[in-house]
Amino acid sequence: MTLNTDRLLSHIKALASTFSVSDIQYVIVVILVELGIPAKLEGYHFLKTAISLYSEDSIRMVSNGLYATVAKQYGRNISKELVDRGIRDAIRAGWENRAGRMWDCYMAGTNCDKMKPPSNHEFIAEIVRVLELFVGLRQAYEREQWEQEGRYAVEK
């Protein structure tokens, strides 16, 4: 699977023009939905939380245990094993239904190349990389806008 770079860039540009950085949780929703991860699965919600936590502080999440932190947020009955399994099932569900979806944009270079779903960690890391692209583009747009407004104010 080769990285569909043109498509990825125009796609994330569209998202960066639509959502602000503070709306990043909605960008996560869009990406997961585009990858065909069914929102009815528990793992979909675990994934949303895991990606969000990981993108906030990846180092802390790795050292404290991402699954345990996600599990804590969902209450006493949820174990880290359940989170791990839920996420795995959700990824597999999206991967099994991947035809025509955005997998070649987001997941190139992962296990998908071996015709297997990516591991949980690979999946989360790739989404976080895409989110970094989104944040970078959005910030670039905001900077350009400020500069334009600044120029306009000076000219005025």
Added chain:
Amino acid sequence: MQWKNNPDFRDELRNMPTAQVRELLREEARAEEPDGDLIRLLTDTLEEREQRPQSKELTAGEEAVWARYKSSKEEAVRRRSGKLKRRIVQAVAAAAAACILLFAVPRAANASNFFEMIARWTEDLFELFNSEGQRGSKAEYIFQTDNEDLRQVYDAVVRIGVTDPAVPMWLPESCKLIEVKETPAPKRSRVHARFSNGVREATVTVDFYGAEIAYDILKDKEIYSDYEYNGTVHHIIKNEDVWTVIWTTDTMVAYIIIECPEDTLYQIIDSIYTTEAD
């Protein structure tokens, strides 16, 4: 769902101002149960507009962010493929320790002696440590193979109580089963299967503990290498062309010893969880 009943929706969307399409996307992403089809339709529409010639040229800001992404992506892909190469380098260090025992095993050694030697070797070589958070859980598991030898091993493993994936569904065709030894015991039951290709032996061994064993296996740091598949870390040691793969679940320790090319080894590990058709 309303949009699905509107046959003109796609046309309306095509003519809709971009700001309005964006607003629809924002709304849908915030919905309790986002409509995947609608989100895809909206993002496709926006993406199409981004691809129009006048908006295709990148600004300096976009260029810089895009270059950063690409380099991070390339680095990640390099790291992933580098992992395999690193494993081989680490295994060379492992070989020094492993070869003493593996080559000390006489070809004609009987099964129990052979196994005892390997067991002693693993006890020496591996240190048990608590590995909270390292182990993953598995997708739904179905043992599916046409290989009757492997089916026989699997049946024995199930009989001692193992429910986790522990037996490969594939081995090179030349490997024929010599014997399966089943040793049920209250504290630790064992299945030990010996295969041979007429020249060398390969073994599949499964120890079932019944109760939860909160340990994973770590070899000396110098020789540590691993391959994660299906949420399970498989520790690998290489000695010349002889590989040892060892992995654990909550209640079981399993290992395979085989002489084969590296690609074949990964094929065997993958086949513990999935068939080729998967």
